[in-house]
Amino acid sequence: MKHVYVFGAGASAASANTPLGKDLVWNYPLDCGLLISDVHDLQEENERFSNYREFLKLAISIYPEYAFLLKLWDNRGDMIFDIRGILNKKLQNKRHYVDEILMKLQQKGDTKGIELVRRLMFEHLAESSIGSNNLSYKGFIDRILKSSDPDLVTIISFNFDVLLHEDFDANIYFDYLLKFDWIDDNRKEFYAQNKSIKLIKPNGSIDWWVCPSCNYLHLYYPFMFKNFFDNNRCCENCNEHIQPFMVIPHEQYHKLIQPLWSSAEKELQTADIITVIGYSFPKYDDKVVNLFSHSLGTHTKLKIIDLCVYKEDEDSKRKTIMMKYKRLFPMLKLEINDIHLYGFQGYVGNHTI
Secondary structure (H helix, E strand, O other), X not given: OOEEEEEOHHHHHHHHOOOOHHHOOOXXXXXXXXXXXXXXXXXXXXHHOHHHHHHHHHHHHHOHHHOHHHHHHHOOOOOOOOHHHHHHHHHOOOOOOHHHHHHHHHHHOOHHHHHHHHHHHHHHHHHHOOOOOOHHHHHHHHHOHHHOOHHHEEEEEOOOOOOOOOEOOOOEOXXXXXXXXXEOHHHXXXXXXXXXXXXXXXXXXXXXXXXXXXXXXXXXXXXXXXXXXXXXXXOOOOOOEOEEEEOOOOHHHHHHHHHHHHHHHHHHHOOOEEEEEOOOOOOOOHHHHHHHHHHOOOOOEEEEEOEOOOOOOHHHHHHHHHHHHHHHOOOOOOOHHHEEOEHHHHHHHHOOO
């Protein structure tokens, strides 16, 4: 039977403390502020997160109700800047996803603003998982992929991070289904080996970099650091500064990314079982909802892996998830027992080898 696994931000957050979609960029100082030292040095923090202050100004220009945030940031003193607590108190935790912010910036033609947000997204994703054991993805490889037929397994990830990557000890390799013009020498020797598992990332990935001048597509080693953003140049003759290929590609990149959406649709259409881990089909992601609507049929067996957090009622949460899926995908025959609330780690731990 063909099995398709679908990963969302909840899976990576469970495995390596990377930000959820609603926290991406917004929580950057809180998630990564003490990576340099354990001492709260305000001057050092202001220098390190000067771009975050610019992001707040950018967000305020789009959403004036956030105007109070800049003053709080500038006058935080020795206090940790907990954006979740601040917004929960002031605006009932109302946050706009960076995807939405990028869309508005793109509509305005604000290329500098787009560059700033992309940079902060990359830095937040690259740095927040530093020091993590990444246990859930490692368990997924050891307990599930290692014993699976690569021809009968496909992974669709809507995450930009590279926490799921090749594992030499387990002899697990992946194929992004993209034609790269240049591959890092350290990656070339093991990327897309025989019997690789399809890993489709329709939104892009922080180890993919593209040249805005010649569209030359680069693949780097799956371990990224903050300084990568400024140090990468196109390996073609133009020597242009290249960009991480993630989220809302400009129209000029449509031909590069669209085949991945087509491949994802094909894999979903032919799947016998689809397991969704840590993805909630947020309101802004109409394209993913449409992808599933066009791909799923009455024959599809769906499993939902979510997490019941502190004080949440399991029965109530299952019913809420059930109602959402029936509303979005009425063709599905989803049963309440197909919804599991033990999270990514629990799913991996309960899997029989």
